[in-house]
Amino acid sequence: MATLTLDNVRKSFGATDVIHGVNIEVTDGEFIVIVGPSGCGKSTLLRMVAGLEGITSGEIRIDGHRVNEAEPMERNIAMVFQNYALYPHMSVFDNMAYGLKIAKTPKDEIAARVASAAKLLQLEPYLQRKPRELSGGQRQRVAMGRAIVRKPAVFLFDEPLSNLDAKLRVQMRLEIKQLQRELGVTSLYVTHDQVEAMTLADRMIVMNAGVADQIGKPLEVYENPQTEFVAGFIGSPATNFMPAGSVGVSVGKTVGIRPEHIQLTDTPTRLKARVAYCEALGAETLVHLRLPHGQLITVRQGGHLPLPSEGTDLWLGWHDAAMMVFGADGRRI
Amino acid sequence: MSDQRGMVQRRGLGHWFTHLGLIIGVLFIFFPIWLAFVASTVTQPEIVRPPMPLLPGGHFIENYSKALFAGVNAPVATMMLNSLIMALGITIGKIVISLTSAFAIVYFRFPGRTVFFWLIFLTLMLPVEVRIVPTYEVIANFGMLNSYSGLIFPLIASATATFLFRQFFLTVPDELTEAARVDGASPMQFFFHILLPMSRTNIAALFVILFIYGWNQYLWPLLITTDPSMNTIVMGIKQMFPSGDDLADWPVIMATSILAMVPPVIVVISMQKLFIRGLVDSEK
Numbered sequence: 001m002a003t004l005t006l007d008n009v010r011k012s013f014g015a016t017d018v019i020h021g022v023n024i025e026v027t028d029g030e031f032i033v034i035v036g037p038s039g040c041g042k043s044t045l046l047r048m049v050a051g052l053e054g055i056t057s058g059e060i061r062i063d064g065h066r067v068n069e070a071e072p073m074e075r076n077i078a079m080v081f082q083n084y085a086l087y088p089h090m091s092v093f094d095n096m097a098y099g100l101k102i103a104k105t106p107k108d109e110i111a112a113r114v115a116s117a118a119k120l121l122q123l124e125p126y127l128q129r130k131p132r133e134l135s136g137g138q139r140q141r142v143a144m145g146r147a148i149v150r151k152p153a154v155f156l157f158d159e160p161l162s163n164l165d166a167k168l169r170v171q172m173r174l175e176i177k178q179l180q181r182e183l184g185v186t187s188l189y190v191t192h193d194q195v196e197a198m199t200l201a202d203r204m205i206v207m208n209a210g211v212a213d214q215i216g217k218p219l220e221v222y223e224n225p226q227t228e229f230v231a232g233f234i235g236s237p238a239t240n241f242m243p244a245g246s247v248g249v250s251v252g253k254t255v256g257i258r259p260e261h262i263q264l265t266d267t268p269t270r271l272k273a274r275v276a277y278c279e280a281l282g283a284e285t286l287v288h289l290r291l292p293h294g295q296l297i298t299v300r301q302g303g304h305l306p307l308p309s310e311g312t313d314l315w316l317g318w319h320d321a322a323m324m325v326f327g328a329d330g331r332r333i
Numbered sequence: 334m335s336d337q338r339g340m341v342q343r344r345g346l347g348h349w350f351t352h353l354g355l356i357i358g359v360l361f362i363f364f365p366i367w368l369a370f371v372a373s374t375v376t377q378p379e380i381v382r383p384p385m386p387l388l389p390g391g392h393f394i395e396n397y398s399k400a401l402f403a404g405v406n407a408p409v410a411t412m413m414l415n416s417l418i419m420a421l422g423i424t425i426g427k428i429v430i431s432l433t434s435a436f437a438i439v440y441f442r443f444p445g446r447t448v449f450f451w452l453i454f455l456t457l458m459l460p461v462e463v464r465i466v467p468t469y470e471v472i473a474n475f476g477m478l479n480s481y482s483g484l485i486f487p488l489i490a491s492a493t494a495t496f497l498f499r500q501f502f503l504t505v506p507d508e509l510t511e512a513a514r515v516d517g518a519s520p521m522q523f524f525f526h527i528l529l530p531m532s533r534t535n536i537a538a539l540f541v542i543l544f545i546y547g548w549n550q551y552l553w554p555l556l557i558t559t560d561p562s563m564n565t566i567v568m569g570i571k572q573m574f575p576s577g578d579d580l581a582d583w584p585v586i587m588a589t590s591i592l593a594m595v596p597p598v599i600v601v602i603s604m605q606k607l608f609i610r611g612l613v614d615s616e617k
Binding site: 051052072073078079081082087088089090099102103146150 | 506508509511512513514515516517518522526527530531533
């Protein structure tokens with residue numbers, strides 16, 4: 001149980017800056033997801049909190065105490081790694097108990113803590129197995145068990161689900177969320193998957209090239225992106241961007257409109273476009289249209305609507321409120 | 334899978350030829366050993382009189398006990414003990430030293446790290462024979478002639494083993510090191526609790542190779558042990574050869590040769606499983 005504060009945290013490798021000053025105040029028990037494309041510095045940021053990377057400047061505080069110089073163990077954190085990082089020669093029990101053994105916890109307490117974590121994670125039948133005898137999902141659980149038994153102040157997750165298949169990922173996502181609610185431990189979770197970010201986060205940090213572009217509640221970020229990057233990165237299919245002039249907006253440089261905010265009609269509205277191809281997904285249909293000058297626009301409409309045939313000309317319409325206007329610097333106007 | 338089917342289909346004549354070839358090969362290699370064994374079970378006149386006997390005689394116990402407890406210059410039992418101490422000293426020393434130095438080179442950033450690595454690597458190019466005279470000089474000045482330390486120390490560091498462990502450590506995922514750090518393990522705890530158990534099969538494979546290497550040392554023991562009670566068995570065989578007009582006691586010499594082969598064979602057979610696993614897969 002703890003708060004976590006990042007105060008203008010920066011990191012550079014030599015002359016290259018990879019984190020350009022991140023500020024966030026994480027309250028006790030909050031689930032924060034850091035999301036961004038690969039190479040945006042999100043993992044580096046997490047590893048700085050973990051103490052696996054040095055901090056060039058700024059300050060990281062856990063429960064109000066500066067931990068910049070502290071060893072990972074002294075920070076009272078636990079980390080779940082992408083490839084699980086289980087000790088291959090140890091049984092599940094020993095994997096979970098290792099940190100406690102190092103900390104010289106009494107034997108019966110270790111047994112009790114591992115037992116309760118195993119029960120929570122449904123790992124009881126596997127305690128004597130070696131990691132190589134487990135499935136991917138079970139290994140992931142062991143990795144989480146190893147984090148839980150330490151009763152840390154902060155959980156750190158480094159893309160924990162990216163090695164699992166799609167179905168298992170959905171299931172584990174729910175389990176992680178449930179577990180975190182149950183334990184109420186402050187968590188920092190790194191992912192490049194926006195679905196994970198949207199579903200897990202109490203608040204999310206969208207990172208772009210070492211900068212925290214936006215910090216906020218998932219829906220808030222979705223509905224009100226502060227930068228062009230965030231508008232493009234969060235949401236699938238991605239937001240359509242058009243030059244401001246081409247849609248009659250006098251301020252700003254670019255206008256973004258989410259695919260679900262565009263209506264297709266036969267009668268003239270704002271822009272004319274030709275249907276290039278359709279993707280019928282059942283519940284919804286993605287219609288890709290080409291504007292006269294060649295740009296592709298994606299429209300998401302209900303699956304119950306008739307499928308437009310390819311090659312027909314349709315009109316694109318939207319409400320003024322649906323337009324997100326961005327300036328030349330990519331910031332929202 | 335398709336390869337296997339191909340092999341199965343080749344059953345028939347080719348199959349028999351392969352086996353015939355292998356059997357001939359084995360017999361070819363085994364024959365001298367068999368002759369040595371036969372010679373170690375007969376009497377001196379029987380060896381000298383043609384034709385040479387091809388079946389074991391009835392003096393097995395007599396010849397072997399004579400070799401073990403009396404020998405020619407020193408009892409073979411003593412020589413075997415010397416060999417064992419030298420081989421184990423070299424093997425264990427090499428493994429301990431190369432494990433720790435590979436650990437240092439891979440996991441610690443210290444000034445001159447690369448220099449040290451390349452220095453170690455360079456010594457791979459210097460076989461014992463090249464540096465044997467200066468080494469002798471050093472050992473002699475230390476007063477280590479005719480001693481176990483003299484037998485063991487000059488051969489105790491191994492660039493090959495260091496290099497091998499370095500390569501293995503490099504394949505251990507970084508996350509494992511980081512997980513251990515997060516778990517609060519100190520570097521040495523990481524070494525003993527995680528790295529060492531993971532290197533188990535590699536250590537076993539090296540143990541076999543290095544034990545045989547140590548056991549078969551010939552030139553170095555020959556140089557520094559003048560006292561027969563410090564002779565090792567492999568060089569001891571040579572020392573048993575007669576000089577001048579003496580008569581060679583061939584049955585005893587042959588018994589010694591056979592005895593010299595036994596410990597390496599025991600080591601290989603008893604560690605075969607681990608040894609092969611260490612060579613074939615790295616357990617991760």
